[in-house]
Amino acid sequence: MASKVVAADACVLLNLLATGRAGDLLRALDTSLIATPLAAAEVKYLAGTPDEEGRPTRQTVDLAELTAHGLLEVRGVPQAALDLYVRCAAELHDADASGIALAVSFGVALATDDGLARGVAAREAANLELVGTLALVRKGSEAIGVDQEGLVKLARNLRTRGNFLPPRQDPDREWYQRLLSLST
Template structure:
């Protein structure tokens, strides 16, 4: 995985997938760029992580831990232009998390990690210069960089499929890699 920008902003879906894998820290450490999450996504994310764990605090504590360790930085709007773009994107997309992620990526020229088809289509139209990375690209990169054995990889992918309810689309370039790893 070659990230051309200095930073990559994670959308909610990728955070959930990485967290569900049980290998959240390792995946974040393997990403060859500074990983960021918008304040909008963070505030929504903590509730979703809590639901994943069926406990009120474990997901929140773990997310806070990776932030304190510097594996994820929390970013917010730094200019009126970013805030205005966020409002415009929200009006079009009807999703505040994706809109905040894309507005910041657009203005700072950072890469984005998302799996949402509608969001990807929107971003390609609005900002074709922004690199888009998928869950599978990040997981494949982590598995190669960290020399993950096949049993650990299969367990992580199975957890993503079950806990985060993620299934790669039929046209995903890494679908055959996923299928082979799941055997």
């Protein structure tokens, strides 16, 4: 049983799956995730290998492995957080709004990389702790002791399988871009 719980939105769930090491990272962080059914339903595809003509393809993914290992629990927005959910949904896609409501109702941090979601969360729940994909990946890989080659692979997976571009203000953006530059 992990000692820390973090609410994850769809973009972070996709990013963690894109690394190919979501389970390892979460276990190293002693963290489990909660996510709403709406967010989980958005986790359908990662980018696949381009076809012979260079066109993008999709690779089907799901969260079954994370849930099976107790690293993810899908939970609906509790009744008490419906007001917040509805307020957030005025600006955000329902799946993104529901993540904020879930995090606040359980008193846990919210993992999101979405610029608008972070802004709405900061306004609607000033005390809500926000974390990004890169912070989870960086700390998790440090805890595991991933070497440089492994880090480059993680970053490359995030980019190629997740089409991930961190928010401009992400403190770990430089770290990610440096790793990507090493992959060329």
